[in-house]
Amino acid sequence: MSDTLLSPPELERSDALVLFGITGDLARKMLLPALYRLTESGRLTVPVIGVAATDWDDDALRRHAREAVVAAGTDIDEAAFDRFAASLSLVAGDFTDDATFSRVRDAVAGFDFVTHYLAIPPSLFTTVAASLAAAGLNRHSRLVVEKPFGDDLASARALQDELAAHFDDDHLMRVDHFLGNRAVESLMVSRFANTLLAPIWHRSYVDNVQISLAEDFDVADRGSFYDQVGCLRDVVQNHMLQVLAFLAMDPPSATNARAQGLEKWRVLHATRTMDPAETVRGQYDGYRDVEGVDPGSTTETYFATRMFIDNWRWSGVPFYLRSGKALAVTATEVVVELRKPPLELFGGASTKTPPNLIRFRVDGDTGIRADLMVSKPEKNTGPMTVPIGVDFARVLGRQELPYENILYGAVVGDPECFAFFPTVLECWRIVEPVLDPAEPPLRYAPGSWGPQAADRLPGLREWHELSRCLFDD
Incomplete structure (x- = not known):
């Protein structure tokens, strides 16, 4: 039976990945090289929409992505990188500005289901989750948050309650890259x-x-x-x-x-x-x-x-x-x-x-x-x-790099790699x-x-x- 305690829900597959903090340190060292590897292997075929407080345009983001992949020691296949670069775009704006989320909404218009990945400081998790909800972006989507999930038992419970106000547990994933x-x-x-x-x-x-x-x-x-x-x-x-x-x-x-x-x-x-x-x-x-x-x-x-x-x-x-x-x-x-x-x-x-x-x-x-x-x-x-x-x-x-499996799971809805x-x-x-x-x-x-x-x-x-x-x- 599909409704037993041990049967997981069937999670939706995304047709777009929105990556908050795409210009940050975690994205440069881990996420961008992993996304390139996924593209190279044919496992990632959806567009990646970065969100960051920056004055970059799409071309600047693509140059940054190439530098990140090279710095990771990866031998670049030019055809694969061209596919990866073509999938990248950028929404520039502050995470506390409602106008940023209006631009994100425009960027994901037409997609059936979206994964929002927060590679940002934990202090901004609830701010971004609330802003996504206010813009109607918590519907037909899931939220992925990086560690740490709280800094003690009480704060972990509080964070769960705050995020659950906007995303139910079947649409909330917690990263532990191990x-x-x-x-x-x-x-x-x-x-x-x-x-x-x-x-x-x-x-x-x-x-x-x-x-x-x-x-x-x-x-x-x-x-x-x-x-x-x-x-x-x-x-x-x-x-x-x-x-x-x-x-x-x-x-x-x-x-x-x-x-x-x-x-x-x-x-x-x-x-x-x-x-x-x-x-x-x-x-x-x-x-x-x-x-x-x-x-x-x-x-x-x-x-x-x-x-x-x-x-x-x-x-x-x-x-x-x-x-x-x-x-x-x-x-x-x-x-x-x-x-x-x-x-x-x-x-x-x-x-x-x-x-x-x-x-x-x-x-x-x-x-x-x-x-x-x-x-x-x-x-x-x-x-x-x-x-x-x-x-x-x-x-x-x-x-495979751990983040290859995490990002792939985030996109296709596989909870195995999440806490x-x-x-x-x-x-x-x-x-x-x-x-x-x-x-x-x-x-x-x-x-x-x-x-x-x-x-x-x-x-x-x-x-x-x-x-x-x-x-x-």
């Missing part, structure tokens, strides 16, 4: 499509789980933005908890986004709130000297914590999360440590057999790797660790006790692995080493 990352989605595929893994994904076999989102670069020219957000709100509350949900959820009972969202909600609902006593915040030396950063800033650029999920599958298994700027390497990786055998048969008094590890690299050089034990050729020398696995780029070829609102609320609930603490963050040196206190989180034996590449050839 959900557009096929390597993140592969966590679920690897677990549920392989009976090799499914039986051991349980507290009886898993000792602990470590999720790391490390970046070897600093905040660069994003100081004013980052200082208002910090590591916890920027990547932990959204990206890392979405990864945790994929990793720990039970299998959905239907192959659609709503069923998947319900399972994510269940596992996040069973997750304890973060404990300040089991949390470490850090700030790299030199952060306060960055332009736009408060000289007395207590914003964290590093965050680490221990978490628990109180359900039948995961009770008692610690999940360790860490993320930071200016760390030793750039790597987003999940390390699942399996329990060791009950007897030490192959090690010695001074050498212990290391545990099996299953690694999922979900950004950069994506892939899956298992560290297994084999015997060395020399007698009485103990076992050695041998990595086996799959490098996605070598096996599958070019991986389910109940899970957004659970994520804010989980982090709420550690938001904006009074204590200043600990200092750490750029190029290190963060504050040494993070190595002493309760129950943590060690953080498993992350290398620059999943497979060191």
Whole structure:
């Protein structure tokens, strides 16, 4: 039946994309290169109408788009770019001016259904949504908003209520670009499509789980933005908890986004709130000297914590999360440590057999790797660790950019790459006790692995080493 709880609504396909903030930083770095890729592959065939407070004309926008695609390191196919450029047009005007929305209405006249994508500061979400409604542009359309969706639990609920006054939930999509990352989605595929893994994904076999989102670069020219957000709100509350949900959820009972969202909600609902006593915040030396950063800033650029999920599958298994700027390497990786055998048969008094590890690299050089034990050729020398696995780029070829999948989903009405609102609320609930603490963050040196206190989180034996590449050839 089509009206069951697990059956998603049939969402409309758009025949135009209106991109608010098309001249902004996100559009330049991510959206315009992704839109070009979609055009090149033939997946994007609708016009793209940009809206921005600028004095540019259509030709200036097309030149800017070309510069953005080149800066992304993309080899341009001239015929494909010509098609992309021809699809671009610009409505110039202030987002607080009613006349801007009158011009948008004229630009979309004749289209049956439109997607409005807000790549703008969150403070303008409700302003633009209300103006779209006032101009009658909330009919036969949907609204897509970028993260962050609120800055705490109360503001997320308030934002939902304000947007819902103009767009119902079937016509409101919330972006988390990790959900557009096929390597993140592969966590679920690897677990549920392989009976090799499914039986051991349980507290009886898993000792602990470590999720790391490390970046070897600093905040660069994003100081004013980052200082208002910090590591916890920027990547932990959204990206890392979405990864945790994929990793720990039970299998959905239907192959659609709503069923998947319900399972994510269940596992996040069973997750304890973060404990300040089991949390470490850090700030790299030199952060306060960055332009736009408060000289007395207590914003964290590093965050680490221990978490628990109180359900039948995961009770008692610690999940360790860490993320930071200016760390030793750039790597987003999940390390699942399996329990060791009950007897030490192959090690010695001074050498212990290391545990099996299953690694999922979900950004950069994506892939899956298992560290297994084999015997060395020399007698009485103990076992050695041998990595086996799959490098996605070598096996599958070019991986789609996350924003290719997000923009395509926004246009065709596929909710799979967008955040389910109940899970957004659970994520804010989980982090709420550690938001904006009074204590200043600990200092750490750029190029290190963060504050040494993070190595002493309760129950943590060690953080498993992350290398620059999943497979060191």
